[in-house]
Amino acid sequence: MKENVASATIFTLLLFLNTCLLNGQLPPGKPEIFKCRSPNKETFTCWWRPGTDGGLPTNYSLTYHREGETLMHECPDYITGGPNSCHFGKQYTSMWRTYIMMVNATNQMGSSFSDELYVDVTYIVQPDPPLELAVEVKKPEDRKPYLWIKWSPPTLIDLKTGWFTLLYEIRLKPEKAAEWEIHFAGQQTEFKILSLHPGQKYLVQVRCKPDHGYWSAWSPETFIQIPSDFTMNDTTVWISVAVLSAVICLIIVWAVALKGYSMVTCIFPPVPGPKIKGFDAHLLEKGKSEELLSALGCQDFPPTSDYEDLLVEYLEVDDSEDQHLMSVHSKEHPSQGMKPTYLDPDTDSGRGSCDSPSLLSEKCEEPQANPSTFYDPEVIEKPENPETTHTWDPQCISTEGKIPYFHAGGSKCSTWPLPQPSQHNPRSSYHNITDVCELAVGPAGAPATLLNEAGKDALKSSQTIKSREEGKATQQREVESFHSKTDQDTPWLLPQEKTPFGSAKPLDYVEIHKVNKDGALSLLPKQRENSSQPKKPGTPENNKEYAKVSGVMDNNILVLVPDPHSKNVACFEESAKEAPPSLEQNQAEKALANFTATSSKCRLQLGGLDYLDPACFTHSFH
């Protein structure tokens, strides 16, 4: 019996339950408060999730009490936060205090309570996203453009009193990029982005966070188009430029290929060959040299008897002058026995000075009193030899500037002796270093008379001219000058040049014509082969050919030594500044000794060459 009752009861309950279930009415399920947030530390909102629906309308209520209080409160605002939410206003919000709250779901069938939630507003702070995000491309004048991002803090947040502190963060990316570029901005509300990809569309977002709390959501995306930078597009421009220039080059090459040579000649005209007016190259081929040369205006080629005219202009021998010099010299230096040796009655040489009867007498000038003057270009007079086609006066004049020390003591600029018209010996060129290439007599009293630099230049220029006329061996002999001036460092030297020509031609010599009291040495050109050579003053014996500089003594005195082996006059050229290294002093001293032995030996002759050893004079004059 009892078992029957029990089973009946159970059956009834189950039936009842079944009936209820079929009706769908149950007490509400247990709700759950799942989230509470405060956007500004002044209010906060909590949201709950309702439990299972009981099928009946359910009321929810949130009740809470706070730490340190026992009084229960109900949610003051169910609406502001939306459905299933409770919003706590300013007057209900307290910091640093725990809220204990729960939600009660009630329906006809019953109610259910959620679990208690312990909430401290301090730790649920999460602001809203920043507002008014503004993005702008700024282009400063002298810098690259940059992105200027500006925003505002969300509303309802009190930053001014310091109650709330916000920190920001921005992110941006090109539209189609995969990853964001994130920048922390601190508490500032603006930001610059300097590294940009021009020509792209950028997305920018910003968010914020309290000093202690949760990050806000990202603000809505802001789009910005970065303008294409011209400099970045240069590659396109350069590519097009390169293509254009390549096309132009191809066109030019094609044109050149077509036109060929004419274009080349247009661009690179051929270098014209030398052309002489009136010169017909065909004449050359025919071998008519006369006509050819006449066309050239070359009258003296091959050298004719006029050759002398060219060569002879360097020195001028003045008989009268010589005599003067000699006489003077004889007075002062009676021991000088060289004087008579210098008197050269030779008249056929190209002295061209007063000596020569064919020459003008106006050249016969008295030796100037100033022994230190050597070349006086102003005194130079052209030999008015009609046969002379060349005058060396310009040479004389031009050398004026080169004669700092020399003053024409011997009056005239020694123009080279003019060629004697009667002499057809083409080789009768000579150099007469007359005049007194005087050195100012210095303490040494060295007489050296020599060619000065001007004469050297003249000689050289004559040399060049001679070189044009082949077949004429010209030799210039120069006597080294003695440094006799204290203030004169450069001794006078006769530039000597080795004759480039062989000994096929007779050589020109210089002989000491005379020496004046001041040590001026006048040299006469002398012709070797001329049988009618005038007797040389002095003894023909003891003629030695001084073709070598044996040594240089102090004061740059050049000592000449006889050179029996040399047939030709060795043109030696020395400058006062150069010391001939190859010579020995011993030889020089020997030579000197020889010279001093016989004054007449100063003038030596070898093979018809007369040289004058200035060393003689050195001793003689002392």
Added chain:
Amino acid sequence: MNIKGSPWKGSLLLLLVSDLLLCQSVAPLPICPGGAARCQVTLGDLFDRAVVLSHYIHNLSSEMFSEFDKRYTHGRGFITKAINSCHTSSLATPEDKEQAQQINQKDFLSLIVSILRSWNEPLYHLVTEVRGMQEAPETILSKAVEIEEQTKRLLEGMELIVSQVHPETKENEIYPVWSGLPSLQMADEESRLSAYYNLLHCLRRDSHKIDNYLKLLKCRIIHNNNC
């Protein structure tokens, strides 16, 4: 740690006096803390330093609490027992912005100093006890040590600020006393954990409070409520 009888007080006063005498050309408020070579630390600088310290201390405290909770007490409802467990709750501290704006500057500063002072001892014991634990959590210990040291510095800075802003302030030695040491040493693990939980929970809250108060005062005093 009782500051009242410590030698710090005397030396600090001496330094302050000497510095005030030495540093004559500081504007707006002449202060030369610690006899530094440059006597140019302004009130604004002091507040900036204080805010940095308080911010740092709260970050450390928050991390320390999170680590402890995650490791020992999570999901075990210790929070329920932490209600009303802070020893500084007796202090009438403002709990919202309006209340904070109503409190005057001087009281506000004194309040902050009291809170800081009240934490000297609990921090000291916290370090001692954690260090003596078996399997002491190294990260929690290091943070505790750091918090203790920085809190001391913050207190010194606050006292300087107080001396600058309210030089006439009489030394107020009243502060809440912590008496939770026996709880930290309880044999029952649950009770001990609860004690630690409460301590760390209160530390996190009070450090946040101090940080917020200082930021408020800085904007009020230095920037005239225009941060």
